[in-house]
Amino acid sequence: LVTRDDVARQAGTSTAVVSYVINNGPRPVAADTRARVLRAIADLGYQPNAAARALSRRRDDLIGLLVPNVDNPFFAMVATAVESASVDKGFTVVLGNTRNVDARRAEYVTTLLGRQASGLILVGAAHEADGSHGPRTSEMLADNAGVPLVSFDPLPDGAVGTTLMPQNVKGAALAVGHLVEHGHRRIGMLGGPPRFTAVRERDRGWREALTAADIAPGDLPVYRSRFDRYEAFDVMAQLLTTPLPFTALFVHTDEQAIGVIHACHAAGLSLPDDLAIVSFDGIREAALVTPRLTSVHQPIVEMARRAVDLIEQQVAHPPTSRTTERTPCTLVVRESCGCS
Amino acid sequence: LVTRDDVARQAGTSTAVVSYVINNGPRPVAADTRARVLRAIADLGYQPNAAARALSRRRDDLIGLLVPNVDNPFFAMVATAVESASVDKGFTVVLGNTRNVDARRAEYVTTLLGRQASGLILVGAAHEADGSHGPRTSEMLADNAGVPLVSFDPLPDGAVGTTLMPQNVKGAALAVGHLVEHGHRRIGMLGGPPRFTAVRERDRGWREALTAADIAPGDLPVYRSRFDRYEAFDVMAQLLTTPLPFTALFVHTDEQAIGVIHACHAAGLSLPDDLAIVSFDGIREAALVTPRLTSVHQPIVEMARRAVDLIEQQVAHPPTSRTTERTPCTLVVRESCGCS
């Protein structure tokens, strides 16, 4: 295999210069020298050894992306966005399906720390009732394990890094408010598991919007399911065995809303006439189902790009505290709410 | 950070012994020595440096998974299966969305070769008319680049490794045969892009099953769309503007079939009465949509496990030729075909 020594020899320079050229630093290289090196690299088909580089720099251009499950289209969307942003910045991404299991997440954190990953992006973090990432994971990440950390949920206790979350309360209120404008009063909710912080926030948005409209949330039904469409389907199918005690439903995720829609179809309901639906996330499929889903859109592509940026920044300037950034969401009106 | 030297010191042994313990070889270690080392590792919370290990071994326990796009639920399923099988065997997986673009695929191959990846798993390979992985990718992988290679499509020209494909012809014939048994004669096809080998094979299965039933395929309509549900939706929506020249449709992938179903719903068609559908792949969602999809199931979990096994074997015994394995598929009968 061709190494940096071969390149140096071929270019008639020292090995250091080759490094300087490849890394654009840390020191300048004369234009013609640089050209010779570049030629040698091309001629020889030289490809740097990432392991050697990582060993020497004590850091690998690698980002660990920990999601519950890429099988869920929402997380697939996140994964795609993160991968894309990472590639643009020269990072390679390791995919980890944590299945929301603390042990699996902790195992991945261990692996990635051992790999000198440049950073970790944690998505769908909740495992414990407190909304943390689970005891083992938290322990590993706490007290500055030294890895740049970006979480789409609250950070593990004691860990430093940044949290990147949508404005869940406002977003949910936007959704529910729209339903109110349609004249609905009995607006039920199908939420996710309350151990997720995002879920509790969306809960609150629902409550606040109702209260603002002089509707008592306490009188309205609340249901729960996991984030996937399958369990949402089951929950809704069950509800459909008796008359629905609501005329509209705020659903925490598009994924769940799609399950609801399928259940309604299977039961012969006509949407949005028999039931209006507004959900949250903004996955592509929202625009495909019938009726097309009105949904609060979170700008995942931008958030993913931001996450990678933050990792890059944290590499340069290790953070010493916990930061939170809230991304605004927008209501995308389609048909499931009752509009046109 | 704690290194192997620390462990050796703590355990009162040499660094070599620590390696022997960690790697279970290549040489035996006395039971009590091993125990001391293990204790030291635990006490110190030692985590091996993957970069150093990779540099020394010239190989990293890393598998590159190149799919067109994890956004597509089928590929998400494959990714999940590969990730799961990889973790079980101690591999970490790098996710690469190639978007079916040769340049992107080639870039990933470069990166992964530079990372001393233990192997590559290529999914959704076709880019060129000949069904190869694209010129740049092929060039990189040809003539034994040295990486263990498993492809879910034909290998690039000149590359050695193994191809793992479902029995597409038989599977498709199974699907179409079932439609014939339902009494259908006008069985159209919505296929994928014909530059994919799998597509051409499914085409053939359709033709053969029709011919076997004394139906002339040439008289039947064939449509094409990309593999995603969105374009399939568009194609079907277009077809629905005029009377359908078929009573049943063999669709190349569940993903596309779901697009078809959505289009039919949007147009008010009643399935499977107005149109019977059978598709291919066996994604989870097939069982969720209305009507539930009858589909030819390929055992992705097993195939993924096999792929990782093959990588492992090729690491030990570099292959010198191209091998192909065909996995049998089974027809999973649900409702979209007209059954109950």
Place this chain on the structure above:
DNA sequence: GTGAAAGCGCTAACAT
């Protein structure tokens, strides 16, 4: 069964 030491290929501090 165990220890010592020579790399693996690259980075960056130290020379010039």
Place this chain on the structure above:
DNA sequence: ATGTTAGCGCTTTCAC
């Protein structure tokens, strides 16, 4: 502006 070289942490061949 460029050359020289000491590591980075681990594997594995030699010695013992």
